Amino acid sequence: MTAKILDGVVVLDLTRFFSGPQGTLFLAGLGAEVIKIDDPKTGDPTAFAPPFAGPRGVSFSRQTDEDMGIAYLKRARGKKSATLNLKSMEGREIFLRMVKHADVVVDNFSAGVADRLGVGYAALKEANPRIVYCSLTGYGSTGPDRHLKAYDLMVQAAVGLMSITGQPGSAPTKAGSPVSDAIAGVFAALGIVSALLHRDRTGEGQSIDVSMADCLFSLIFDEPLDCYPRLGLQPQQGNRIMRFSPFNAYRTRDGWITIGAATNDDWLALLEVMDRTDLKNDAHMMSVGWRLANNAKVDEVVARWAQGYTTEDIEARLAHAKLACSPVRDIHDVLRWEQMADRQMAVPLWNPLSRSNVAASGAGFPIKFTGSPAGYDQPAPLPGQHSDEVLTRLAGLDATQIEALRSARVV
Known part of the structure; x- marks a missing residue:
């Protein structure tokens, strides 16, 4: 069977919750051996946190002893699980021994925590100069606000996404999913793969600093938001993109559909579909600049037409005309x-x-390769399932030593 792209790459995963586990999930899908390392006292905080899934379905409270957290079942796929107390001297020493046989270490501790634990980049580099270290934080490891605690809600607020989301005049609104966490995980995976390529070329490892705020801002600021006041635009544009008109969600006879005309040819084709070719003689309606400045009038034309048809009918008509659309x-x-x-x-x-599938699904691997398989070949592991194997192989411990450390709650 064809090897995966990251086969043979060993990743020590110290991350928790979403941003970090999302990044290491992608690495696992690409074939890396991702080893989750959790505190033996607390474990992964999502493993037994609501909502749960088990033999009796999904719920906010555990209905059986076999129920596990849905987030864990999604984010731990393709990974191994080991436990190690990094706050203990023995645990820290064992971890640094493991680093010598690893390629990547990832954490999403608050800024400065890894250094205080003795597992920051300086310590890792001393143990293994070729190590690639990635740190995910809310605001980065530098700057005056680096120590601020951050969840996705705060990051969306901080970089301006909440101020531009929603209909004009509505209260600040976050995106429907925790996009800053998810996006930071994607950027972290990209950074790690890039650093591994750099190491293959130069032999040198390096440290990667990923900020949730930086990642989210880099995506939303393609839009010229700082120019909106000079263009007479409100920050909140609803479903619009200010460069296109029409571009919105429209109510149909039985639901909603999105329609967008990105070019004048698109607009001409839409007029044909709507049987409004009379508007081709309207100089205003045929001017992109006028339509952008008077988008409400354009929306009124499209909305009036859409209300007369079913979503399926509109989708078929627009697809035939090669116009962008989608049912909501x-x-x-x-x-x-x-x-x-x-x-x-x-x-x-x-x-x-x-030992069964649950009444919930997870996302498949989103990148398709022609020459390499990718995906999550193994489900989420039992917490600590691989401790003995990992500690024996990467730290050189024998069964007697591991049992003594387990008794001392180091593993």
Whole structure:
């Protein structure tokens, strides 16, 4: 069987919650041996946190001893699990021995915590000069606000996303999912793969500093938000992109559909579909600049037309005219969508305690390669399932030593 792209790469994963586990999940999908290392006292905080999934379905409280956290079942796929107390001297020494046989270390501690634990980049580099170290934080490891505590809500607020989300005049609104966490995980995986390529070329490891705020801002600031006041635009544009008109979600006879005209040719084609070719003689309506400045009038034309047809009918008409459109699907519609099924983008989740699939799904691997397989070949592990194997192979411990450390709650 063809090897995965990152086969043979060993990743020591100290991350928790979402941003870090998302990044290491992608590395696991690319074939890296990702070893989750959790505190033996607390374990992974998502492993037994609501919402749960188990033999009796999903719930906010554990209905059986076999119930596990859905977030853990999603984010720990393809990974191994070991426990080690990094706050103890023995645990720290064992970890640094493991680093000698590893390629990557990832954490999402608050800024400065890794150094205080003695597992920051300086210590790791001394143990293994070729190590690639990635730190994910809310605001980065430098700057006056580096020590501020941050969750996705705070980051979306901090970099301006909440101020531009929603309909004009509405209260600040975050995106519907924790996008700053997810995006930071993607950037972390990209940074790690890039650093591994650099190491292959030069023999040198390095440290990577990933900020949730930086990552999110880099994506939203392609839009000229700082120019909006001079263009007479409000910060909140609803579903619009200020460069296109029409570009919105429109109510149909039985639901909603999104329609966008990015070029004048698109607008001409849409007029044909709507049987409004009379507007081709309207100098205002045929001017992109006028339509952008008077978008409400354009929306009124499209909205009046859309209300007379079903979503399916409009989708068929616009697809035939090669115009961009999509029905507004809820998550249940998405999971039934043949395109997602064909791409294997929703896959069953396995609960290792109940030894069965649960009534929840996880996302499939989003990148498709022609020459290499990619995906999550193994489900989430039992917490600590691989401790003995990992400590024997990477730290050189024998069974007697591991049992003594387990008794001392170091592992």
